[in-house]
Amino acid sequence: MSNSMISIKGIADGVYINVEGNDYNKIKESLEMKINENIEFFKGSKLIDVVGEELTLDIKTEIMLLLKYKYDFVLKNEYMILDREIEKEDLIKNNKIPNIVEEGMTKFVHGTLRSGQEVSYNGNIVVIGDVNPGAVLRAKGNIIVLGLLRGVAHAGIGGNKNAIVAAYSLLPTQLRIDDIIVRPPEGDSYYKYPEIARIIEDKVIIEPYLPNK
Amino acid sequence: MENEKKGTSIVVTSGKGGVGKTTTSANIGTGLAMLGYSVVVLDADIGLRNLDVVMGLENRIVYDIVDVVEKNCKLKQALIKDKRHENLYLLPAAQTKDKTAVSSSQMVELVNELKENYDYIIIDSPAGIEQGFQYSIAGADEAIIVTTPEVSAVRDADRVIGILEANEIYQPKLIVNRIRQDMVKRGDMMNIEDILDILAVKLLGVVPDDENVVISTNRGEPVIMDEKALSGKAYRNIVRRIIGEEVDFLNLENTNQGKLSKMMKILFGR
Structure with a gap:
């Protein structure tokens, strides 16, 4: 059951991870289960993005950090987790973009x-x-x-x-x-x-x- | 299959009641017949039939659409030949049954059979969007939406256009009925631009509010046969547009003005 929360899609450049729900603990549990089923295959994979309808930036960042440090995933855009928050805060402060919702689906x-x-x-x-x-x-x-x-x-x-x-x-x-x-x-x-x-x-x-x- | 069919089926619908679907169906059917096409006007308003009355054929009904569908009679037996036009037929609705008497698939079968023998099948749909409307559009190739210049009628027309699109009948054409140019001029009535702005469909014609329509309806003679009436002219133009001719839209400016301006128009040619 819990496996259905996660789907991992591989393309030439690397893998996308599609996540359902917004409960980090549940996501983490089923994601780790899925990776552990085939740990050799996933180790060192290149991660392109984590997407999901209800996904918040916080959870996304958490997932990326988890994959990077626990499972040696290579992140395609390192700045995604490092700079994004700062970048966003800056833009809003400087009034460069309206304070709107994070893009999402x-x-x-x-x-x-x-x-x-x-x-x-x-x-x-x-x-x-x-x-x-x-x-x-x-x-x-x-x-x-x-x-x-x-x-x-x-x-x-x-x-x-x-x-x-x-x-x-x-x-x-x-x-x-x-x-x-x-x-x-x-x-x-x-x-x-x-x-x-x-x-x-x-x-x-x-x-x-x-x-x- | 597709190639065998000869005719075109057109449903006349509106969503809202009382905007002139039946009058429009009778006039378009008569008009096409006047141009020499073979036409069947089909009254799909089972339980509330009117088309026979408007066409003056009420006393000739023996069999109706439900008899045909239930195979109590042959299709040919139920078709009533018009009084004035050789090639115009009415398939009347049943008055003693209700809308559950016919299904969409029966309707498709019936219309397809008619299309093999006639050039145009004009389907007069009941008001509303329930079963009666659903089976009315089931057999239609094209649709004509009738509306009046009222917000409620336009809203219902919009709804119906959406449902037609969902049923794969695209690009319906619009007839705006009962417009009063004097009121439009005063800003008391929606104008054509307002209506087209919302509905975003092709305009087939504009019919002025004309007492001749009431007179002819009560007499059972569609107004399209009235050479003098402006509404008759509007319907004749609509019919010519249906068969693919390019016809300029009528100038409705003088419809409700006094005799003097009409005289001036005649004397000085507009």
């Missing part, structure tokens, strides 16, 4: 979502098209719409207050980030520029995402 939706259609995903959702009224998007992470967002968008489901919703035209019926629900003010306000919605001090703030516009 992303679902791409091609075409227009119509009334009654719903997309739910344990990660980010990117819609290449419009989201019409009556359509619903639910994401654990961010929601990006390359078009008009007129339906309901719920980002950051399950406590992710850093999640954002952005669209070329942000005109949602209702917008939710984590457990905060807002609706647009009465009256038609149609902005011709792209906007981004995020939580700042427990309020959803909507602003242009190109500061110069």
